[in-house]
Amino acid sequence: MGIFRKHITQLTDEELMVEVINHHSSSAITELHRRYSKKLLGYFIKMLQRDADTANDFVQELFLRILEKKHLYDPEKKFYTWLFTIASNMCKTAYRKSPIVALSTDGYELNRHTVDGDDLAEKNHFKELLKESLEHLEHHHKTVFVLRYMEQFSLNEIAEITETSLGTVKSRLFYATKKMTELLKAFDPTYESTFFKLN
Amino acid sequence: MDKHLNDNEERLFDLVDQKDFDQLTPEEQTFVETHFSEAAYRLQRQLISESNTLYEAVAEVPPLVVPMANSTVFGKQIPLYQAFIGIAATIALFLSIWPDQTEKTEVQNNKPALSKTDTIIQTKIIRDTIIRYKNHRNGNQSAQSSRSEDDQFLATQMRILEANTLQLPEIVNDLNRSGGHSLKDDPASERLLKSTYQSDAR
Numbered sequence: 456m457g458i459f460r461k462h463i464t465q466l467t468d469e470e471l472m473v474e475v476i477n478h479h480s481s482s483a484i485t486e487l488h489r490r491y492s493k494k495l496l497g498y499f500i501k502m503l504q505r506d507a508d509t510a511n512d513f514v515q516e517l518f519l520r521i522l523e524k525k526h527l528y529d530p531e532k533k534f535y536t537w538l539f540t541i542a543s544n545m546c547k548t549a550y551r552k553s554p555i556v557a558l559s560t561d562g563y564e565l566n567r568h569t570v571d572g573d574d575l576a577e578k579n580h581f582k583e584l585l586k587e588s589l590e591h592l593e594h595h596h597k598t599v600f601v602l603r604y605m606e607q608f609s610l611n612e613i614a615e616i617t618e619t620s621l622g623t624v625k626s627r628l629f630y631a632t633k634k635m636t637e638l639l640k641a642f643d644p645t646y647e648s649t650f651f652k653l654n
Numbered sequence: 655m656d657k658h659l660n661d662n663e664e665r666l667f668d669l670v671d672q673k674d675f676d677q678l679t680p681e682e683q684t685f686v687e688t689h690f691s692e693a694a695y696r697l698q699r700q701l702i703s704e705s706n707t708l709y710e711a712v713a714e715v716p717p718l719v720v721p722m723a724n725s726t727v728f729g730k731q732i733p734l735y736q737a738f739i740g741i742a743a744t745i746a747l748f749l750s751i752w753p754d755q756t757e758k759t760e761v762q763n764n765k766p767a768l769s770k771t772d773t774i775i776q777t778k779i780i781r782d783t784i785i786r787y788k789n790h791r792n793g794n795q796s797a798q799s800s801r802s803e804d805d806q807f808l809a810t811q812m813r814i815l816e817a818n819t820l821q822l823p824e825i826v827n828d829l830n831r832s833g834g835h836s837l838k839d840d841p842a843s844e845r846l847l848k849s850t851y852q853s854d855a856r
Contacts, residue, residue, distance in 0.1 A: 481720040492715040501709060511716060518718050585704055603671075604705040622658050629659055629667045636698050 468534035476525045488518055495542055501601050502546040504590060517542055540616045543598055550594045588638040596631035599624055662689070670698050
């Protein structure tokens with residue numbers, strides 16, 4: 456039935472993973488690497504605040520782990536979320552080994568001026584502060600924030616990746632956004648003390 | 655640990671997560687503004703939308719280095735070359751203890767029977783006359799006792815016959831050796847026949 460066999464690039468992630476499990480197919484794992492390595496590289500850089508070389512090492516290690524732990528993959532589940540579950544656990548382990556040192560809050564003092572949306576410099580400055588505020592989050596808050604608003608996962612997918620409930624994901628996102636907004640309040644001239652009076 | 659959100663918080667989260675301030679209905683705007691300002695809501699939305707494009711395209715990813723496949727024996731991984739050695743050893747062992755009998759038999763069957771001598775001298779003399787003695791005892795006697803007497807008698811006769819069997823001369827050995835010519839021209843066999851007939855005549 457070889458003539459009816461799909462080309463490797465036409466196979467779904469899950470079909471490729473079955474090839475890897477059954478035949479240790481190097482072409483299948485290479486294809487999965489081609490599809491996701493760039494996205495994973497970005498994820499590791501965002502999560503670990505490391506340079507591209509270190510993040511590349513993480514990507515390589517992740518795919519080696521897939522080959523080692525291929526028997527743990529459930530073909531009924533989405534490969535994409537399984538991939539990010541491993542990546543998320545790797546980040547958690549790396550964070551425990553050497554926690555990322557949060558930048559000093561003093562850095563936010565100089566930002567007490569208004570934001571002009573049209574001003575490119577201001578916009579870039581806002582982005583820099585956003586990156587810094589991200590680093591001030593606790594690891595589990597940062598994980599859900601990056602997965603939701605940078606990697607565009609659905610809430611249910613994040614619950615699956617982080618192996619938590621949907622309620623926990625929503626709660627973590629709510630408090631992550633709250634903390635970041637507090638750090639960025641200098642950009643809101645009409646910031647009111649009632650901003651988060653709910654709790 | 656983060657505490658779970660109450661209904662108001664969860665509703666606020668859903669709105670911030672999905673809609674810009676301008677997309678909110680009047681009722682939703684009123685609900686939001688009871689908790690925080692329009693500017694604060696807009697800041698959260700900006701934070702979310704900017705996060706999407708916070709990191710630009712990253713560097714190229716080097717190609718994946720896939721390690722050589724390993725085989726598994728009893729759940730333990732072994733190198734591929736060891737697996738091949740194991741298979742080869744198993745086949746060699748199987749062949750050594752299981753030789754192919756069928757083919758050998760066929761070769762033997764196809765081999766023509768070659769005789770080394772053209773004449774074989776039989777060392778057993780078969781006499782052409784058998785004397786049988788009938789038991790004429792009374793028929794009323796038991797059949798079992800008469801049969802055992804017959805057997806004894808036949809055994810005696812056989813012993814007599816064996817005693818009369820000639821001890822063949824050593825010349826037989828010479829005769830069994832390949833002469834390369836017919837028996838009728840062989841002087842040794844002629845002497846044997848003569849001695850046999852003479853002993854018979856006695």
